[in-house]
Amino acid sequence: MTTDEVNESTPRSTAGPRRGTPRGMRRVAVVALVLAALNLRPGVTSLGPVLEEVRDSLDMSGSVTGLVTSIPAVCFAVVGSTAPALARRFGASGVIAAACGVLAVGLALRSFTFDPVLFVVLTALSLAGIAVANVLLPMVVKQRFPDRVGAMTGLYSMALNAGASSAAALTVPLAQAFGGDWRYGLGAWSVLAALAVPPWLALARRRAQPPAGHIGGAVGPPPAVDPPPAAGGRLSRNPTAWALTAYFGLQASSAYIIIGWLPQIFRDAGLSAGTAGLLFSVSSLLGVPLSLALSAVAGRLRHQGGLAAAIGVCGFAGYAGLWLDPALAPWLWAVLLGIANCSFPLALTMIGMRGRDGAGVARLSGFVQSLGYALSIPGPLVVGVLYDHSDGWRLPLTFVLLLTLVQIAAAVPAGRDRQIG
Known part of the structure; x- marks a missing residue:
């Protein structure tokens, strides 16, 4: 067993300092978290603005293009499930450092390949690094900042x-700065990924000290603990874990639907392409300030179900507005859907608060995110099929409204003040 494995995976004595990490290393941990989080989406969102140029350059067929756009959810579902085992073997910080390295190499190499199949393979390699870091960041927050789970989750969210918004906005200008070559526009994001490696290597050399029975920064009596289910505490038999999985998967499905279809909905309603793009940007950029605020608030609550349900209601109202008339109040619909997108950092905060310790959070994060992302895959595809086989957006949006109602229902048990032992 490695030193880092002992430091990051083994539960400590209940006696110990309140802080999870010495003051100096806490600063390094903050920098590491922010840099890792900045890299969790550019590998995905940087491709869309230059996808047409990539297809033309690589002579990529429509089916291969569809495969590329579906890789994120598949990688998050499949590869993310391996992250807890890797963290137990090598330590979370070391694994995240390696994941950022893999991401940097994959992004750099895919930008200079001339084979469409190799482009797909290298894209999958890049997103595998993202998937691993995606799962382990909640674990690191729990270990290094046990008294500030909500605030730190909000910061990295x-x-x-x-990072997602910047990659979508800056990839084309970066390509134009290098003579209009898409390869430089995509490859530039590998530099950002490489910058995340050193602070994680530094963290891998230092231990994180958990506090004495302190969970998530909330005040009041200790929360109830879900007893370990049969068969060694398998998460598959824990109702709280399944509620979190349902909530996470449904919010992810909604997010992919917004990313894939919201501009088209507005354009089909008669709005210009520029206005539709601006409305989509509003729905994305709202997550920057709201993520920090909502996660900080959630970290101070013992029950997050009401907050999660309220965010779901905003999403329902936004989709209902689109169903009624996208052009009636498009800015209002975009704002409501932007608020709904904040269910992602809230879900991460709840994962951090439901696990008892870092190792438990890693297992829970892997379970929830792998199955949740798998659950999210059909949603955008079903919306596309319904759109192709119906006259307008009423039928697809009816489907989305039903999904949102289920998400609201899952929010209440997911936000219960329970700890998974």
Whole structure:
């Protein structure tokens, strides 16, 4: 067993300092979290703005293009499930450092390949690094900042949204700065990924000290603990874990539907392409400030179900507005859907608060995210099929409204003040 494995995976004595990490290393941990979070989406959102150029350059067929756009959810579902085992073997910080390295190499190499199949393979390699880091960041927050789970989750969620929005906005200007070559526009994001490696290597050399029975920064009596289910405490038999999985998967499905279809909905309603793009940007950029605020609030609550349900209601109202008339109040619909997108950092906060310790959070995060992302895959595809086989957006949006109602229902048990032992 490695030193890092002992430091990051083994539960400590209940006696110990309140802080999870010495003051100096806490600063390094903050930088590491922010840099990792900035890299969790550019590998995905940087491709869309230059996808047409990539297809033309690589002579990529429509089916291969569809495969590329479906890789994120598949990688998050499949590869993310391996992250807890890797963290137990090598330590979370070391694994995240390696994941950022893999991401940097994959992004750099895919930008200079001339084979469409190899482009798909290298895209999958890049997103495998993202998937692993995606699962382990909640574990690191629990270990290093046990008294500030909500606030730190909000901080890295805000950085995640900033990275996603920046990649979507800056990839084309970066390509134009290098003579209009899409390869440089995509490859530039490998530099950002490489910058995340050193602070994680530094963290891998230092231990995190958990507090004495302190969970998530909330005040009041200790929360109830879900007893370990049969068969060694398998998460598959824990109702709270399944509620979190349902909530996470449904919010992810909604997010992919917004990313894939919201501009088209507005354009089909008669709005210009520029206006539709601006409305989509509003729905994305709202997540930057709201992620930090909502996660901080959630970290101070013992029950997050009401907050999660309220965010779901905003999403329902936004989709209902689109169903009624996208052009009637498009800015209002975009704002409501932007608020609904904040269910992602809230879900991460709840994962961090439901696990008892870092190892438990890693297992729960892997379970919830792998199955949740798998659950999210059909949603955008069904919306596309319904759109192709119906006259307008009423039928697809009816389907989305039903999904949102289920998400609201899952929010209440997912936000219960329970700890998974």
